[in-house]
Structures are given as structure tokens and as C-alpha cells.
Amino acid sequence: MNEKILLADDAPFMRLLQKDALLKHGYEICGEAADGSDAIDKYEELQPDIMILGLIFPKIDGLEVLRQIKKDYPESKIIICSSLSRESSVTDALRYGASNFIVKPFSPEFLASAVESALENKKLAAWLSQPILSEWCVKQKNHPPTENLTQDQVNKIVESYHRLYKSD
DSSP states (O other): OOOEEEEEOSOHHHHHHHHHHHHHTTOEEEEEESSHHHHHHHHHHHOOSEEEEOSOOSSSOHHHHHHHHHHHOTTOOEEEEESOOOHHHHHHHHHTTOSEEEESSOOHHHHHHHHHHHHHHHHHHHHHTSHHHHHHHHHHTOOOOOTTSOHHHHHHHHHHHHHHHTTO
16 A cells, blocks of 8 residues: 555654554555644645544644645545544534544554545545546436445446447
């Protein structure tokens, strides 16, 4: 795997736990941030595939970091990992565009699974942006595809396009 992950948490031991869990599952940790401002700067500098973001930071909290990054990078994949599991925290994080919300403490397998899921959604979004899918929809007089399609459905669309229109 070559997916780059940025870890942002105020607690060094939490970043170490996350790092160990993700390295064991074959992911690359491209950077770490200990506060909200640094998290934003590192995201812009490193352009990771995924960011694991805590909510509690001095000065700029995790929700504000999430809002700022999603504003500038709407396609970003950010997983919140926090002990703040109040319904309002989870709801706000998801409303602001978080890919997932993991409550601390977490199992390494659960963290890796959440990262894998977010990466699959990112790959699906890349597939959906391919011109071949738009062409296929126009020729079929269908509505444009959405991110609700499974990878299997996307594969079937691409295969169908090639089978039906390979002579075009």
C-alpha cells in the first residue's frame, strides 16, 4: 500500500498507538501534528490520502480544522478519532464532512477498517469522475452516477460501456 496518512492528535501516545496500528496494516504515516494549526499546515503541505484527526487541541479545535480543510479540499478524507463521543460531537463531525468517527479507545483492526473504508470511497469517487462513466450515462440516457454506487456496480458500468461501445 502506498496510501499516505496524516495523524493529528494532541497526545503523543495516541499518535503512537495509531501509527503502530496502521503500520501493521501496511499504511504509510507521512506526518504527525500535535495541534490544530499544525494539522492544517501539514495537510496542505503533505496532501495525505487520509487524515486521522482528534477533536481536542489548544487554540483551533478539531471541528474547526475539519471545516477549514473540507472548505479548501472538499475531496479530503478525514476520520475523527476522539474520546468525545457525545451525539453532538459525532453529528457535527459528520455534518462537516468527516468520513467516519472513531471513539477512543479503539481496536487497531477497527481503525484499519475505517481507513480502508475511507480509501475505498475515495477510489470509488475517482472512478466516478472518469469521463468513461459520464459518456456511458449520456449514451444510456441515465442520470449521472453518484457515490452511492458500489465498486462492483462501477465495474459493471465500465464493462458494459466497453462491451456496448467499443467500436465508437
